[in-house]
Amino acid sequence: MLDVRDLSIAYQGSIAALRGVSLTVPEGAIVALVGNNGAGKTTLLRAVSQNLRRHRGRITQGEIRFEGQALTGADPEEPFRHGVVQVPEGRRIFGTLTVEENLRLAAAAAGRSRGRGAIQRVYELFPVLADRRRQRGLLLSGGEQQMLAIGRALAAAPRLLMLDEPTLGLAPQTADRVMAAIRRLNADGMAVLLVEQNAALALSIARHAYVLELGGVSLEGPGERLREDPEVRRLYLGGS
Numbered sequence: 001m002l003d004v005r006d007l008s009i010a011y012q013g014s015i016a017a018l019r020g021v022s023l024t025v026p027e028g029a030i031v032a033l034v035g036n037n038g039a040g041k042t043t044l045l046r047a048v049s050q051n052l053r054r055h056r057g058r059i060t061q062g063e064i065r066f067e068g069q070a071l072t073g074a075d076p077e078e079p080f081r082h083g084v085v086q087v088p089e090g091r092r093i094f095g096t097l098t099v100e101e102n103l104r105l106a107a108a109a110a111g112r113s114r115g116r117g118a119i120q121r122v123y124e125l126f127p128v129l130a131d132r133r134r135q136r137g138l139l140l141s142g143g144e145q146q147m148l149a150i151g152r153a154l155a156a157a158p159r160l161l162m163l164d165e166p167t168l169g170l171a172p173q174t175a176d177r178v179m180a181a182i183r184r185l186n187a188d189g190m191a192v193l194l195v196e197q198n199a200a201l202a203l204s205i206a207r208h209a210y211v212l213e214l215g216g217v218s219l220e221g222p223g224e225r226l227r228e229d230p231e232v233r234r235l236y237l238g239g240s
């Protein structure tokens, strides 16, 4: 579904942030991208979302294809039109608007046919948002804000959902709920590209995972296998 081939990216005035990264998200799969701060995870998502220019980054080599078609970077709306939707890092929601207004705006932006029924599905997935539908975004807990941020992306009926650190700063129980929601969405057929610093969580749900180190893929394999890999355990899972 998504094919990233030999991708290198540089930001203005700095050295390469990605160096020859290749990655595939097959139809219906959860693929995880793990690695330390600064490894290049966010940069890869920005490249797929065609969001590099805003951050003064550019592709210096390689290409990104979605369902066989090259994303050229000429049109920032192109990935969204194809159904590639990203939940941004840092839960960007409208704090002064209610939960329902946040979702309605997102559904409207996605257009009638895609947005229809989406809000109800978000409420089914996250019942707590239905309970809080008239509450302003800024009064939600961190976990609820993250659910709303994911809900806003879902209102656009993605075919490929990309998430950047969805469990950052959440209590373990809330993080588990977010992961369970991602699993359910995937069971309904949605492909997922998940960026996580919490490697244990990410590898527990990923069919396939990539470890990024200093802008390059240092390891890849089925999530389960990487979980057992001694090097991964030592570096990312706090084990020996």
Ligand code: ATP
Residues within 6 Å of the ligand: 011, 012, 014, 016, 017, 035, 036, 037, 038, 039, 040, 041, 042, 043, 044, 055, 056, 197
């Ligand atoms: P984090 O979890 O901290 O976001 P990451 O793995 O997502 O880490 P990136 O944010 O993609 O890593 O950063 C990769 C490299 O690119 C880092 O060296 C970072 O300093 C650099 N970088 C990121 N954004 C910019 C920018 N707008 N301008 C210049 N350099 C940047």
